[in-house]
Amino acid sequence: MKSYTCIVEGKVAGTNFQSWVQDLANQLGLTGWVRNVADQKAEILIQGEIDAYGTFREKLKTEAPVIDMADVSCNVIDYDKVHDNFSIRG
Numbered sequence: 001m002k003s004y005t006c007i008v009e010g011k012v013a014g015t016n017f018q019s020w021v022q023d024l025a026n027q028l029g030l031t032g033w034v035r036n037v038a039d040q041k042a043e044i045l046i047q048g049e050i051d052a053y054g055t056f057r058e059k060l061k062t063e064a065p066v067i068d069m070a071d072v073s074c075n076v077i078d079y080d081k082v083h084d085n086f087s088i089r090g
Helices: 017-028 050-063
Strands: 003-011 031-038 041-047 067-077 086-088
Touching: 003 050, 017 031, 017 041, 017 050, 017 086, 041 050, 050 067
Parallel strands: 031 086
Antiparallel strands: 003 041, 003 067, 031 041
């Protein structure tokens, strides 16, 4: 299974960003997790089909509830665990 990581830079805390990411991932049949790593940054691990990931990435860049979004970077990664759902990790 393909795994991707995305880093979102902008005001993510206090914006329902994590819930929005979880809802979108669930709608697209993706698994993984999201967590805030700083007030201005979040990390997302996504696993699933490449087409669903592409849709996720586009919506992340254009529709995410992030104030003053500075950057979204996503990359394919080697990841040794397969997730069976999508979770919020604080």
